[in-house]
Each structure stands twice: as C-alpha cells, then as structure tokens.
Amino acid sequence: MIRLLLLTLLALFSAQAEMFQTVPLEKAQLLQQGEAKLYCPSCGMHLGKFYKTSHALEHEGHTHQYCSIHCLIEANPYRELKSAKVVDVTSLKFINVADAYYVIGSEKPGTMTMNSKYAFAQKADAEAFIKEHGGTLGRFDDALKATYADFATDTAEIDFKRKMMAQKGAKMYAALCDAKAALPEFHSIAQAKSYITEHKLCGMIDDQKAQAISIYLAAPKGAHQALDVPKEAKCPVCGMFVSKYPKWAAAITTDAGKTLYFDGVKDMMKFYFDPKAYHHELIQTQMSRLHVTEYYDIKAIDAKSAWYVIGSNVYGPMGKEPVAFESEERAKTFMKDHFGTAIVRFDALTPQLIAELDR
Amino acid sequence: MIFLSNAVIVFLLVEALLLSLLLLALYHVIPIIRHWDFADTSPRQYALEKRSYLAQLIIFFTLAFKIALLPYFAYMIDGLSLMVPGAMCAAGVLGANDYGAFLLGLKVAILFGVGLWIILNRRDLQASDYPYTRLKYLLFLALFALIAFESALDWLYLSSIATTTPVSCCSSIYGASTLGSPIPFGLSKEELLILFYLLYALCLVAALYSIGWISLFANAALIYIGYYAVVYFFGLYIYELPTHQCPFCMLQREYGYVGYAIWGTLLLGGFFGIASALFAPLHGSTTRALYRLSALCNTLFVLICSTYVLRYYFLNGVWL
Amino acid sequence: MPAKRLIDLLFLLLYRHRRKHMGVFLLSTLIVFVLLSFMLTAQSLHHTLFSALEQQPDFIVQKVRGGRSVDTPTAWMEEFARIHGVERVAPRLFGRYFYEPNETHFTLIGIDPFEAQSSKFLETLVAGLDLKCFIAEDGMLIGEGVKAVLDHHHFFDYYVFRAPDRSKIEVPIMGTLPREAAVLGNDAVLLSAERARTILGIAHDHATDIALFVPNPLERDTVRDKLIMAHFDTRIIAKSELEKLYERLYNYKGALFLSLFTAVLLSFMMILYARYQGLHGSERREIAILRAVGWSIKEVLSLKLLENALVAFGAFALGFVLSYMYVFFLQAPLLREVFMGFENLRVHLWLQPHLEGATLITVALLYFTPFMAAVLIPVWRAAITEPLEAMR
Incomplete structure (x- = not known):
C-alpha cells in the first residue's frame, strides 16, 4: 500500500515523469480568468499537468478551476457542489458533474489522492476504462463520498509532501531567487506561484522548482523553532537550570512580555495552576502564551493545542512527564512505541493528574 | 577485552x-x-x-x-x-x-x-x-x-567486560523507580538526614573525648549512613537534578571530580575513626592524632556535602 | 635537623654525585618524554576526531546485497522521513575515483544544493557557496591534495573524468576546499549530484546511502528499530556505534604501544638498578660518616630516598615540558604517523593543545612505579653500610 502511495505521489510532484493526467496546454480548456489562471487556486499545481482530473465551480460570478475533486472540496467546504463541472477524459471537455460517470479507484494514479477518480461523459467509455484499468463505476455522489472518506489521510499525506517541498523550496529561494525583492503577502500557493513566474523572480525555472518555492513562500513564517532558553534561566518551580535540558523546556510568556522557563510540562503546569506558590503575583489569564517542546522535533509548540501522552517509559529530568506532540497522530505513534497509557489535551492536564505523575 | x-x-x-x-x-x-x-x-x-x-x-x-x-x-x-x-x-x-x-x-x-x-x-x-x-x-x-x-x-x-552486551545505567540501578525505598531501615529522607548529622556529632564527641568504642561504632555507622545520604540526598544537589541518584557520576569531570573528595573524605574519616579505636589500647600520641584526623576528615566530608545543598538553596530559593 | 640544612645537604649530595645522577636523569626524561608525547598526540587527535564525528548524521542506511553494500534507492528517503522522530533525511552520493597516473584515489562527493546535506559540515559549506555560479558552471571544488596531484599533471582549470559508460566528462575546477574541510579528507572532490552520479555510475533514483538526523537522543533506539523493520536488506550504521568503534580503535593502538613499551620500562628499571647498585668509595664514606655522627639507618634511608625522588621529579617535569612543546609546537613529527595510518592522500590535522590531568596521572603512575621499584633495594643497601667497614 505504502509503495503504491509513494508511486502516485512521486508522480504527483515529479515534472519529468509523463503523467496520465497531463495534456498539452492548447488542448486544455481553461475556465478561470486572472493572472493565476494556469494554477489550481487551492494547491497551486499546474492545471495542464493535472487536466484530466480537473473540476470547476462557478461562485458569485467567478469560475475557479481545481486540479482535482479533493481541491474542489477543500476550497469550497460548505458550498453546494451540484453545479460543478468536470473534465471528460475522452473528449477533454468540461461536462456537468451530474452527467458524469466516475471511475473510482482505477490503477491510474489520482491527483491529490491515493484513490483516483476519473470522469466520463459516456457510460460506455467509463466501462471500457474499467475493463482496462480496473476501478468501480459510480456517479458524482459516489466520487464525493470516496473523496470525503480519504480526505483526512490524503490531507495528511499532502501536508507531509508539502513540508518536504517547503524545505527544498527554502533552499531554492535562497539560491536562485532575488531575495532582496519585496514580496506581497501570499494567501495561497497559486498566488505565490503566479507572482514569481510573472515577475521572473527566480529566473527561468521549471514548474517543479516553482511549485517548491511557492509552497515555501505561502507557508506561514516563523513557526517551529526550538525554545531559545537563556543560559541563566532557572525553573521557578524546582530551581534547575533549564538550558541544561533543552529537550524538555517549556515556557510561559506573560502579558507584560516576560517569559518564564520551566524544565518540563509538569513544572509549567504546577506553576500555571498556582503561580502564587512560587512567589509570582500572576493570574492564569495574564499568562498569554504557553509553549512546550515537541518530543520528536525538539521544537516549541503551542501548549494549549498540543497532545500529551501520559505514562510512557520516557522520563524527563524531573521524572515522569506529560510528553508533548503537535498532532494526535504523532501522539498515537509515541504512545504505541513507548507504552503510554493515555493521550490527553491541555484541558485534561489537571492538578490531580500532575500530582499523580510525581508519585 | x-x-x-x-x-x-x-x-x-x-x-x-x-x-x-x-x-x-x-x-x-x-x-x-x-x-x-x-x-x-x-x-x-x-x-x-x-x-x-x-x-x-x-x-x-x-x-x-x-x-x-x-x-x-x-x-x-x-x-x-x-x-x-x-x-x-x-x-x-x-x-x-x-x-x-x-x-x-x-x-x-x-x-x-x-x-x-x-x-x-x-x-x-x-x-x-x-x-x-x-x-x-x-x-x-x-x-x-x-x-x-x-x-x-x-x-x-x-x-570479561563485554563491549557488546548492554548493561543497565546508574539511573536504573539506583533509580527511584525501583520497588520500595532503597534507604535502609525504611527511613524517610528527613530521618536519614537527621541520623546522618547525629552520627557526625557523635563521631566528633567520640574524637573529642577519645572514647574508642563510640568512635568505632559511630564511624562505621557514618560510613554506612553517609553512603546512602550522599546517593539519595546530597547527590541530587551535586547533580542539580531531583531524579539522579548515583554514587559514581560525581566522579566525572562535569561535576568537577568532586566525587573523589566526597568518597575520599568519608572513607578516610571513617578509617581514622575506626583505627583510633583499634589503637586505643596501645595509647600514645598516635591515637590522639588519629582522632584529630578522623574529626577533620569527617568535618570536611559533611562540609562539602552540606555546602552543595546550601549553595543550591541560596541560588535558587528552593529545595529539591 | 633543620629543614634548610637538610635541603642544603641534599643539593650538595646531588651535585657531588652529578655524574651518577645525570645518566639516570637523562634516561628518565627520555622515558617520560616518549610516553607523554605519545599520550598527548593520541589525545589531541582523539579530541579532533570526535568533534568531527559530532557533525555526522545519527544514522546511515545502506542497502546490502549478499553482505556487499549496493546503491540505495532514494525512494526510501521518503519512507524514512515518515518515521516520527526523523527530522531530516539526506541522500549521500560519494565514491572513490581511481586516478591512474598517480595510482591514487579521489573521493568524489556529490551535492544537491537543494536537498538537505548529509552532515552539518557540508551544510555550512554549501551555505557559503555561490550557488548560482555553482549550478551554472557545474564545476567542482577540490581538496588541497587533489589540487597538488592535478597541478602536477597540468590540469589547472579542469579535469576530464572517465565514466563507466565510456563517456568523458570535463569538469571545470572552481576552486579549492577551505582549510576547515580537512576533515573531509585531502582527497575530496565536491561536485554536483548529477555529475557525481554519471562519474560514479549511480542511477538517478539511487544514492550511495541515506543519512538520517534524529534530534531527540531518547528516540534513536526506537527509530533504529523501525529502520530495521522497514527493510531486511539494509545495514544501519549509528553514530554512537561509530564513536565506540573509533574509541576502541584508538584505545587499541594506544594499548598496543603501551604493551610494547613495557619492555622499555623493564630495561629502564634494570639500568636504574644497575646504576645505583654500585656504591662509589666517596659515597660509602659519606654514609659511614653520617652513621658515625649518629644518624640511624632510617634517617640515612630517608635522605637517600629524597635524593632519588628529586631526580625522579625533576626528570618528570622536564619530560613533560619537552613533550608538550614537541607535540603542540612542533606538531609531533614522526609520532603522528603512528596514528594517521596509511592515507591515500595525507590528511593534515592540526594538533590542538588539549591536556587532561588524568593523562599526567597515568604517565606518572607508569613512570614512578618502576622508578621506585628499581631504587628501593640499592638505597637500602647503601643505607645499611656498616660505618666501620666503609671507613676501612
């Protein structure tokens, strides 16, 4: 399964490989207007490259063309999709989704998904396609259902790919692009991509590099750094030097802009529950930002949105600790690998639970 | 190897x-x-x-x-x-x-x-x-x-030290996770400390008044109790870590090789104390010197240990 | 006797018997010098090597086939990047290129400037490159050793590599590697990933091996288990194992040297013993006089022991100073070769001053023990000389 996934996704991002979805631009119908019309407004991918899976939707007089049904759903979460259009693989023309016959899960790779969906105007064409490449026949509703079913895993997969691409993109941007040029704020990958190609910001680069750079440019900046613990910072709860154990550091920043460092989630919580016990005249609402260190990446994440694993076989400098993760999936993996007993959110870190960890 | x-x-x-x-x-x-x-x-x-x-x-x-x-x-x-x-x-x-x-x-x-x-x-x-x-x-x-x-x-x-078979490290040998209290006679940390300082005082008294049998008993007990006090109490302040209990890590460079001084003074103090008791029947100036040396080493030992605790408290305002 | 007088007497005795002591003093100095020089060199190299190792990735995964490592598919990189705890995955492209005219090897290192680099060192090196220029010219950066070889054969601007597919590839020389790059080896050639692939015959979807960085040391064992489970045809090399391997190798060389040195120490003892065994007439007379004026055997013993201790300590101090200068100012000529082994193109590592108290103690133990063992009996023999007998 993983292999298949890898293959399809490799195809997704590799410019060299000849892909099933691709058609020459002159054969493609572009329904959307504007400077970014060549790119999917949701993911920024080239519409010629991913033409055969394209969908389009008109909303308030503007038509948006998406590379896939996944992007269509992602960009229009609460909208009625019955009026959407889809490309007929045989004629390469847009047809109404209501008239389309979908082949779901054929061996031909999909776009933004590991479960491909191709649409045909004629039922016979679809059946012929199934005969050759497998898959099941369905209507738009079935395709939607399948897309929703895979949405979470596909999104996670895409995020992972994007993260890897963004790393490369950062290096490419630094090396190839005019780094001094002032950039507008980008709200989507497509916007960034059309901007850098329009302005020839990075010289002549292929679509793959442009995609990587755009993903990097559109990604939120400044996130995910390790906590910068000053050498002399001491934990107000136990008095230890925090910088000695940077892998467990946690921090509370107050409204007044002061940051207190702790040598673990446990001590931070103790302080958070009762700052007065540690001679600080603060109340919880004045502690505006709480950060903890992610176990896997050793990077600071927001404490209130983190996931915590309790009861694992991993010990911090203060013994048993809630171990922090940025996603539930990571927490689950950790719990399995390290025999944790529970996954909890910030609100469930109660004084009783913290006290129990010390026992 | x-x-x-x-x-x-x-x-x-x-x-x-x-x-x-x-x-x-x-x-x-x-x-x-x-x-x-x-x-x-x-x-x-x-x-x-x-x-x-x-x-x-x-x-x-x-x-x-x-x-x-x-x-x-x-x-x-x-x-x-x-x-x-x-x-x-x-x-x-x-x-x-x-x-x-x-x-x-x-x-x-x-x-x-x-x-x-x-x-x-x-x-x-x-x-x-x-x-x-x-x-x-x-x-x-x-x-x-x-x-x-x-x-x-x-x-x-x-x-016969094998370089391929893994061994357990100090935290699992002396760690807090082992079942039951590792401190002898089921003492709590506070009781251990009280006993430790009492024994030290007893050693001093024995040395001062040259009472052989008390010196023998008190010094032997001090070595025994001192060992546990260092591992389970003073060590925490040396490592500045409330979970690290180990008699050996303090021998390392990170801790200024202080372990050599701590164990050295404890053993020497105990030795002179016991030796003075053994040589007491022979009388003479040697015994006096032995009592004095015993008191000196024990005092040094207690001073080194206590300094770590006090220093930590003065710098951080909390106990571990 | 007042201390001042005793010291005067000591130096007087040393001076009077200077010819006898001089031989022992020089020999002892030599022993200390050789021992310490050896230890200091070993320690300094050890120090440098470990700071270089620090920069290496936490794991290296190689594909093996029948025990031989073969090129590793780059598709694995993504798979490894999915393992939680792995922060960075980087392909490594390197191999040896046989340079026939000199019968030496160059180590070719391919870098893709847009990928993560396989060591922190390469990372900083690449960050310092003018990438636009590097990509446009598609040239190479060469180590000092390679430069010397190529210059000798008049390849000043370029060199033509021969690829396994019989094609000839001309690569322009863009410059030499900076001095700090000595850890990469003097025989390093840095060039673009594509070039390296062609010259080394590595397919475009393969790499020599894959480097992984796991920032949390607590997670390394788990990651390792997952790597083992991922594929059955791999060899996984952990940095911690490399460290232990190097440590053992160094210790092995050191221990071998020390074992051989035992023979030297034994002969040292014998020479010392023989040297002090024979008592000069004048020396006998001195002792006899001391005894006659009321010195006890015990006191004569202490005097003689002090005399020898002074020689021993003097030699130790001088030996220490000399070896320190030899190793850190003169960079231990000859001796360093023992550790360097046979390199293809010599690596020139600078021995950085680095001294540990424990080394001094080790050498002191190894030197003072035989010294003491050798002099005790002669000293005793001298001290029990009968006054009457000596006066006769």
Whole structure:
C-alpha cells in the first residue's frame, strides 16, 4: 500500500515523469480568468499537468478551476457542489458533474489522492476504462463520498509532501531567487506561484522548482523553532537550570512580555495552576502564551493545542512527564512505541493528574 | 577485552609490578616472622633487623602506591563507560559482570588494611624496641593474600567486560523507580538526614573525648549512613537534578571530580575513626592524632556535602 | 635537623654525585618524554576526531546485497522521513575515483544544493557557496591534495573524468576546499549530484546511502528499530556505534604501544638498578660518616630516598615540558604517523593543545612505579653500610 502511495505521489510532484493526467496546454480548456489562471487556486499545481482530473465551480460570478475533486472540496467546504463541472477524459471537455460517470479507484494514479477518480461523459467509455484499468463505476455522489472518506489521510499525506517541498523550496529561494525583492503577502500557493513566474523572480525555472518555492513562500513564517532558553534561566518551580535540558523546556510568556522557563510540562503546569506558590503575583489569564517542546522535533509548540501522552517509559529530568506532540497522530505513534497509557489535551492536564505523575 | 583502554593497561601493569615487589618483601618477611627476637644479640637477629628495614621500605612504598591506585581504578572504570553500551558512568561498568561490585568492596577493605599497616608500622618504628614487628608482618601476610586475590580478580573482571552486551545505567540501578525505598531501615529522607548529622556529632564527641568504642561504632555507622545520604540526598544537589541518584557520576569531570573528595573524605574519616579505636589500647600520641584526623576528615566530608545543598538553596530559593 | 640544612645537604649530595645522577636523569626524561608525547598526540587527535564525528548524521542506511553494500534507492528517503522522530533525511552520493597516473584515489562527493546535506559540515559549506555560479558552471571544488596531484599533471582549470559508460566528462575546477574541510579528507572532490552520479555510475533514483538526523537522543533506539523493520536488506550504521568503534580503535593502538613499551620500562628499571647498585668509595664514606655522627639507618634511608625522588621529579617535569612543546609546537613529527595510518592522500590535522590531568596521572603512575621499584633495594643497601667497614 505504502509503495503504491509513494508511486502516485512521486508522480504527483515529479515534472519529468509523463503523467496520465497531463495534456498539452492548447488542448486544455481553461475556465478561470486572472493572472493565476494556469494554477489550481487551492494547491497551486499546474492545471495542464493535472487536466484530466480537473473540476470547476462557478461562485458569485467567478469560475475557479481545481486540479482535482479533493481541491474542489477543500476550497469550497460548505458550498453546494451540484453545479460543478468536470473534465471528460475522452473528449477533454468540461461536462456537468451530474452527467458524469466516475471511475473510482482505477490503477491510474489520482491527483491529490491515493484513490483516483476519473470522469466520463459516456457510460460506455467509463466501462471500457474499467475493463482496462480496473476501478468501480459510480456517479458524482459516489466520487464525493470516496473523496470525503480519504480526505483526512490524503490531507495528511499532502501536508507531509508539502513540508518536504517547503524545505527544498527554502533552499531554492535562497539560491536562485532575488531575495532582496519585496514580496506581497501570499494567501495561497497559486498566488505565490503566479507572482514569481510573472515577475521572473527566480529566473527561468521549471514548474517543479516553482511549485517548491511557492509552497515555501505561502507557508506561514516563523513557526517551529526550538525554545531559545537563556543560559541563566532557572525553573521557578524546582530551581534547575533549564538550558541544561533543552529537550524538555517549556515556557510561559506573560502579558507584560516576560517569559518564564520551566524544565518540563509538569513544572509549567504546577506553576500555571498556582503561580502564587512560587512567589509570582500572576493570574492564569495574564499568562498569554504557553509553549512546550515537541518530543520528536525538539521544537516549541503551542501548549494549549498540543497532545500529551501520559505514562510512557520516557522520563524527563524531573521524572515522569506529560510528553508533548503537535498532532494526535504523532501522539498515537509515541504512545504505541513507548507504552503510554493515555493521550490527553491541555484541558485534561489537571492538578490531580500532575500530582499523580510525581508519585 | 583487556586492550580496552590505555588506563587498563597502565593499571594492570602497575599492579603487576606492585605485586612482584610485595612478593619480594614476602621473601624477606617470612624469616623475620619465624625468628624475630629483639632481645637476642646474635648475628642472625642483627641480619634480620637489616632485612626488616628493606621489607618495611618495600611494603610501605608499595602500599602507598596501592592507595593511589584506588582512585585511578575508579577513573579507569569511569572511562570504560564510553565503551560499554548502556553505561553512563562507572555504575554500569561495575555491573558489567559478577566480579565488579565484589571487587570494589574488596578494594575498599584492602585499603583499610593498608591504612592499619601503615599506622602500625609507624608506631613500631617510633618505639625503641620494635614491639609490633611480628604483628605488622603477620598483618602484612594477610594483606598480601588479599592483594594477590584482588589482583587475580582485577584481571578476571577486566578481561570479561563485554563491549557488546548492554548493561543497565546508574539511573536504573539506583533509580527511584525501583520497588520500595532503597534507604535502609525504611527511613524517610528527613530521618536519614537527621541520623546522618547525629552520627557526625557523635563521631566528633567520640574524637573529642577519645572514647574508642563510640568512635568505632559511630564511624562505621557514618560510613554506612553517609553512603546512602550522599546517593539519595546530597547527590541530587551535586547533580542539580531531583531524579539522579548515583554514587559514581560525581566522579566525572562535569561535576568537577568532586566525587573523589566526597568518597575520599568519608572513607578516610571513617578509617581514622575506626583505627583510633583499634589503637586505643596501645595509647600514645598516635591515637590522639588519629582522632584529630578522623574529626577533620569527617568535618570536611559533611562540609562539602552540606555546602552543595546550601549553595543550591541560596541560588535558587528552593529545595529539591 | 633543620629543614634548610637538610635541603642544603641534599643539593650538595646531588651535585657531588652529578655524574651518577645525570645518566639516570637523562634516561628518565627520555622515558617520560616518549610516553607523554605519545599520550598527548593520541589525545589531541582523539579530541579532533570526535568533534568531527559530532557533525555526522545519527544514522546511515545502506542497502546490502549478499553482505556487499549496493546503491540505495532514494525512494526510501521518503519512507524514512515518515518515521516520527526523523527530522531530516539526506541522500549521500560519494565514491572513490581511481586516478591512474598517480595510482591514487579521489573521493568524489556529490551535492544537491537543494536537498538537505548529509552532515552539518557540508551544510555550512554549501551555505557559503555561490550557488548560482555553482549550478551554472557545474564545476567542482577540490581538496588541497587533489589540487597538488592535478597541478602536477597540468590540469589547472579542469579535469576530464572517465565514466563507466565510456563517456568523458570535463569538469571545470572552481576552486579549492577551505582549510576547515580537512576533515573531509585531502582527497575530496565536491561536485554536483548529477555529475557525481554519471562519474560514479549511480542511477538517478539511487544514492550511495541515506543519512538520517534524529534530534531527540531518547528516540534513536526506537527509530533504529523501525529502520530495521522497514527493510531486511539494509545495514544501519549509528553514530554512537561509530564513536565506540573509533574509541576502541584508538584505545587499541594506544594499548598496543603501551604493551610494547613495557619492555622499555623493564630495561629502564634494570639500568636504574644497575646504576645505583654500585656504591662509589666517596659515597660509602659519606654514609659511614653520617652513621658515625649518629644518624640511624632510617634517617640515612630517608635522605637517600629524597635524593632519588628529586631526580625522579625533576626528570618528570622536564619530560613533560619537552613533550608538550614537541607535540603542540612542533606538531609531533614522526609520532603522528603512528596514528594517521596509511592515507591515500595525507590528511593534515592540526594538533590542538588539549591536556587532561588524568593523562599526567597515568604517565606518572607508569613512570614512578618502576622508578621506585628499581631504587628501593640499592638505597637500602647503601643505607645499611656498616660505618666501620666503609671507613676501612
């Protein structure tokens, strides 16, 4: 399964490989207007490259063309999709989704998904396609259902790919692009991509590099750094030097802009529950930002949105600790690998639970 | 693996050399034990007296080196922790096979014997009629047997440290996660501390009033309780870490090698205290000096330990 | 006797018997010098090597086939990047290129400037490159050793590599590697990933091996288990194992040297013993006079021991100073070769001053013990000299 996934996704991002979805631009119908019309407004991918899976939707007089049904759903979460259009693989023309016959899960790779969906105007064409490449026949509703079913895993997969691409993109941007040029704020990958190609910001680069750079440019900046613990910072709860154990550091920043460092989630919580016990005249609402260190990446994440694993076989400098993760999936993996007993959110870190960890 | 490190080679080499020197001494000691009679004026007794000079010269120097070799042994073991998987410090290396822990105990016991011999030798030389000559050479015989045994064990121990089998590190040997309280007599930390300082006070009193049997008892108890107090209380302040309980990590550079001072003063203080009790029946200035040395070493030990705790409190405003 | 007088007497005795002591003093100095030089060199190299190792990735994964490592598919990289705890995955492209005219090897290192680099060192090196220029020219950066070889054969601007597919590839020389790059080896050639692939015959979807960085040391064992489970045809090399391997190798060399040195120490003892065994007439007379004026055997013993101790300590101090200068100022000529081994193109590592107290103690033990063992009996023999006998 993983292999298949890898293959399809490799195809997704590799410019060299000849892909099933691709058609020459002159054969493609572009329904959307504007400077970014060549790119999917949701993911920024080239519409010629991913033409055969394209969908389009008109909303308030503007038509948006998406590379896939996944992007269509992602960009229009609460909208009625019955009026959407889809490309007929045989004629390469847009047809109404209501008239389309979908082949779901054929061996031909999909776009933004590991479960491909191709649409045909004629039922016979679809059946012929199934005969050759497998898959099941369905209507738009079935395709939607399948897309929703895979949405979470596909999104996670895409995020992972994007993260890897963004790393490369950062290096490419630094090396190839005019780094001094002032950039507008980008709200989507497509916007960034059309901007850098329009302005020839990075010289002549292929679509793959442009995609990587755009993903990097559109990604939120400044996130995910390790906590910068000053050498002399001491934990107000136990008095230890925090910088000695940077892998467990946690921090509370107050409204007044002061940051207190702790040598673990446990001590931070103790302080958070009762700052007065540690001679600080603060109340919880004045502690505006709480950060903890992610176990896997050793990077600071927001404490209130983190996931915590309790009861694992991993010990911090203060013994048993809630171990922090940025996603539930990571927490689950950790719990399995390290025999944790529970996954909890910030609100469930109660004084009783913290006290129990010390026992 | 005997070629584990330079230190191992040096250690074994030096030990072999010392053992052969002791063997040489043994050759001279046996006739002395058999025929020593200070009242005798025969040429044989005269020759024996001369030989005795050589024997005690060799034994004295060899044993002095032997004392220096114990900290070196600790250092060597500590260095090996880099090569034994899982070991963080000497604790893991000592646990690498069955000989380790016993060997360390034997070494400390021998050190006590060595100390006794040196004091006895001193007393013997100070007196005009060498009253303890036979006694000190008999003690030497016992020591020689122990040292030969120890050398054999050293060889066995060092050659059977496997560099592939993982060992448990100090945190799992002394860690808080082990079942039940590791502190003897089910004492709490506070009770342990009270007992520790009380024993120290008792040692001081015994030294002040030269009460042999109290000194013997109090110092032996102080070594025992002091060990636990350092591992389970003072150590936390040395490591500045409330979860780290280990008697060996403090021997490392990160902690300024303070472990050598702590264990050194504890053992010396205990030794002088016990020795003073043992030599009390002999009277004389040596015993007074021993009491004084015992009090000095114990005080140093308690001062070093307490300073860590107080310093931590003054710097951080909290106890661990 | 007042201390001042005793010291005067000591130096007087040393001076009077200077010829006898001089030989021992010089020999002892030599012993200490050799021992310490050896230890200091070993330690300094050890120090440098470990700081270089620090920069290496936490794991290297190689594909093996029948025990031989073969090129590793780059598709694995993504798979490994999915393992939680792995922060960075980087392909490594390197191999040896046989340079026939000199019968030496160059180590070719391919870098893709847009990928993560396989060591922190390469990372900083690449960050310092003018990438636009590097990509446009597609040239190479060469180590000092390679430069010397190529210059010798008049390849000043370029060199033509021969690829396994019989094609000839001309690569322009863009410059030499900076001095700090000595850890990469003097025989390093840095060039673009594509070039390296062609010359080394590595397919475009393969790499020599794959480097992984795991920032949290607590997670390394788990990651390792997952790597083992991922594929059955791999060899996984952990940095911690490399460290232990190097440590053992160094210790092995050191221990071998020390074992051989034992023979030297034994002869040292014998020479010392023989030297002190024979008592000069004048020396006998001195002792006899001391005894006659009321010194006891014990006191004569201490005097003689002090005399020898002074020689021993003096030699130790001088030996220490000399070896320190030899190793750190003169960079230990000859001796360093013992550790360097046979390199293809010599690596020139600078020995950085680095001294540990434990080294001094080790050498002290190894030197003072035989010294003491050798002098005790002669000293005793001298001290028990009968006054009457000596006066005769």
